[in-house]
Amino acid sequence: MSETANTTPIAPKWYDDPGHPLYLHHSDQPGMILVAQSLNQENFHIWSHTMLMALTTKNKDGFIDGTITRPPASSEAETKQWTRCNILVKGWILNTISPKIAESVMYNDTAYEL
Numbered sequence: 001m002s003e004t005a006n007t008t009p010i011a012p013k014w015y016d017d018p019g020h021p022l023y024l025h026h027s028d029q030p031g032m033i034l035v036a037q038s039l040n041q042e043n044f045h046i047w048s049h050t051m052l053m054a055l056t057t058k059n060k061d062g063f064i065d066g067t068i069t070r071p072p073a074s075s076e077a078e079t080k081q082w083t084r085c086n087i088l089v090k091g092w093i094l095n096t097i098s099p100k101i102a103e104s105v106m107y108n109d110t111a112y113e114l
Contacts, residue, residue: 030091039097063111
């Protein structure tokens, strides 16, 4: 007679779910260039549209439209993950804007403020 182990499947954590906005794929790196054309003083509409498309495909558009907000401090793990994602999105944006514009926005705390 064989014994079967009583095991409870481990529920996936929110940060393991590719559909969750705080999920980070191993290929998500701060040095990535999501938009080929750099933002300058003349191409905001085209740049913003293509950046929104790129962030939407990565499920990170909520960081720039304000729908993904910093979690309460009581949720330490989620706050840390949100901070990682926010910094990553800020990096992606800063990588695709002209140096002159970057100088004026790089010290904003959130991607939404950029």
